[in-house]
Amino acid sequence: MKNRLKVLRAERDWSQQDLADQLGVSRQSVNAIEKGRYDPSLPLAFKIADVFELAIEAIFERN
Amino acid sequence: MAQRDPAYRRYIARFIPLAIFYLASVMLATWLLPDDAPINALLIGLGLMTGLAVAGWIWTFARLLIELEDEFLKLLEVRKMIVATGFILLITSMWGILELYSPAIPKLPVFFVFPLWCLGLALGQLYNRITMGTGGGPC
Numbered sequence: 001m002k003n004r005l006k007v008l009r010a011e012r013d014w015s016q017q018d019l020a021d022q023l024g025v026s027r028q029s030v031n032a033i034e035k036g037r038y039d040p041s042l043p044l045a046f047k048i049a050d051v052f053e054l055a056i057e058a059i060f061e062r063n
Numbered sequence: 064m065a066q067r068d069p070a071y072r073r074y075i076a077r078f079i080p081l082a083i084f085y086l087a088s089v090m091l092a093t094w095l096l097p098d099d100a101p102i103n104a105l106l107i108g109l110g111l112m113t114g115l116a117v118a119g120w121i122w123t124f125a126r127l128l129i130e131l132e133d134e135f136l137k138l139l140e141v142r143k144m145i146v147a148t149g150f151i152l153l154i155t156s157m158w159g160i161l162e163l164y165s166p167a168i169p170k171l172p173v174f175f176v177f178p179l180w181c182l183g184l185a186l187g188q189l190y191n192r193i194t195m196g197t198g199g200g201p202c
Contacts, residue, residue: 025133025135026067026068026135026136028135028196029135029136031196031197032135032196035196037194037195037196038135040134040135041134044134
């Protein structure tokens with residue numbers, strides 16, 4: 001699943017660790033999601049959407 | 064780092080005394096038991112001691128999976144255990160056929176199953192690093 005996490009993070013000038021801290025996950029998780037190596041669960045995807053104040057489909061898109 | 068997760072700190076705090084207990088039981092067996100030891104209380108006791116250490120070790124893995132809140136780190140640990148289990152099943156099945164049908168193949172002592180499984184965890188960590196970019200927590 002593709003995502004815009006890296007772009008959205010850069011727009012806010014957040015590091016991977018900043019985002020990880022807000023989500024309550026490890027930096028490795030953010031890195032793996034950003035690189036498309038790992039698709040988050042629905043609860044984590046909702047949490048990501050909440051942090052960016054966007055809808056899930058504005059962050060994640062189907063391959 | 065993944066090790067920042069408090070679940071990993073608790074895992075290490077449980078793992079270290081169990082590893083010492085396991086190594087102590089193996090060293091005691093090496094020191095106290097001859098190769099042709101009779102079946103007695105000492106032999107059974109040392110066998111039980113080693114078994115208890117392994118059971119404790121498996122329990123620490125189970126606790127780690129329960130206590131890890133980060134779903135990605137949890138996935139990495141599960142993958143490591145699957146690789147380790149696959150590795151040990153592959154080695155023992157393959158070696159089992161070889162030693163069953165050929166007297167030229169040395170017998171693989173069952174004792175080595177657990178150390179080989181731990182080696183499999185290290186292979187799992189390497190597999191995670193190659194495919195996921197990070198290995199996960201300590202082996």
